[in-house]
Amino acid sequence: MKPIDDKRLFLDMQEHPENYSDEQLEQMMAELDKEPDTEAAWKRFEKKNKKSYSSLPTLHFSFDRIAAVFLVAAFLGVLSFAGYRAFSGSHGTSRNQVEADTTTVKTQRFVYEVHDGDTIFRFENIRLDSILAVVSRHYGRQVVFRDKAPQHLRFYMTCHTTQSLDEFVEMLNMFEGFKLSQKFDILFVDSDEKKEGKQ
Amino acid sequence: MLHYAKMQRVARSLLFDEQESEDVVSDIFESLLNGQTVLVPGTEERYLMTSVRNRCLKRLRHEAIVRDYRQLTTDNRQEPEDERMTDIVEFVVGHLSEQEQRFFHLRFTEGCSYEDIASSEGISKVAVWKHLSHVITEIKKHFNPRSL
Numbered sequence: 310m311k312p313i314d315d316k317r318l319f320l321d322m323q324e325h326p327e328n329y330s331d332e333q334l335e336q337m338m339a340e341l342d343k344e345p346d347t348e349a350a351w352k353r354f355e356k357k358n359k360k361s362y363s364s365l366p367t368l369h370f371s372f373d374r375i376a377a378v379f380l381v382a383a384f385l386g387v388l389s390f391a392g393y394r395a396f397s398g399s400h401g402t403s404r405n406q407v408e409a410d411t412t413t414v415k416t417q418r419f420v421y422e423v424h425d426g427d428t429i430f431r432f433e434n435i436r437l438d439s440i441l442a443v444v445s446r447h448y449g450r451q452v453v454f455r456d457k458a459p460q461h462l463r464f465y466m467t468c469h470t471t472q473s474l475d476e477f478v479e480m481l482n483m484f485e486g487f488k489l490s491q492k493f494d495i496l497f498v499d500s501d502e503k504k505e506g507k508q
Numbered sequence: 509m510l511h512y513a514k515m516q517r518v519a520r521s522l523l524f525d526e527q528e529s530e531d532v533v534s535d536i537f538e539s540l541l542n543g544q545t546v547l548v549p550g551t552e553e554r555y556l557m558t559s560v561r562n563r564c565l566k567r568l569r570h571e572a573i574v575r576d577y578r579q580l581t582t583d584n585r586q587e588p589e590d591e592r593m594t595d596i597v598e599f600v601v602g603h604l605s606e607q608e609q610r611f612f613h614l615r616f617t618e619g620c621s622y623e624d625i626a627s628s629e630g631i632s633k634v635a636v637w638k639h640l641s642h643v644i645t646e647i648k649k650h651f652n653p654r655s656l
Binding site: 320322323324337344347350353357358446447451453 | 513516517520525530533534537551553555557594597601609610613621632634637644645
């Protein structure tokens, strides 16, 4: 397989597909859809990272196990990602119990636990946008607030990851003030007025 | 490496650069190895596919497409490591047709081949290419007009 070597052609085909024949476009698509040499790429990755990771005591994973294991490690990433800067207590986050199959992380008003694959999120008086940032990340969705007002609503709730996303959405829609809906990989949040009117 | 091929496909379709695509995919696995990200079983594929798409889109948004022409700026402002790219998702939802949104999702989130999309939509592969080209061009026009 010849390597992709003409980026300019690709860009031009993308911007001006009308200038190319169907055959040329199909050729480009075939090139883009070709199977990559996974083995070789993985070996390069392994080689590149071996040194730096071998020094980390908790990360003795062989690379081919990673897709299956997806270690449960530090939760700080999720916290920072979820915009928990407002939580003054978050600096005291405990990461002492990090293991392969059990993790408990506590903040003043937020608890995250993993027990044998079942994750529990407990939220106490947390803003909806923060809750959704955490939960949507778990489900691999993105959140779009089509109305900004519901962002500031606060809730107490417990979610299990054994719940499907549909069940989670259904549960949240029992609250008043907003309407949660799904489309593709996006969770949309609308204000309550649209709950009755639009859908 | 269950998802590697799909991830690579998405990256190549957006960046058209073998090395850059491989770098993007590697970075995602590196962040997992570094423990920067928590993944619970059952969510891996969605996370990986969304991450690769968003990291590539981020490059489209912030960087000139042709790497050779990229210029270093004095602006050292660090973007938060936000892989969600909400602004682009909002743009896609707000500015593109229903069909284009579907194509965007199938190609860049599900990692479907052009062939698969054409079959499922009942149109030619060339038509799929044209729709997706329009999607990417619109995203670039909006977020990184200098790259056009």
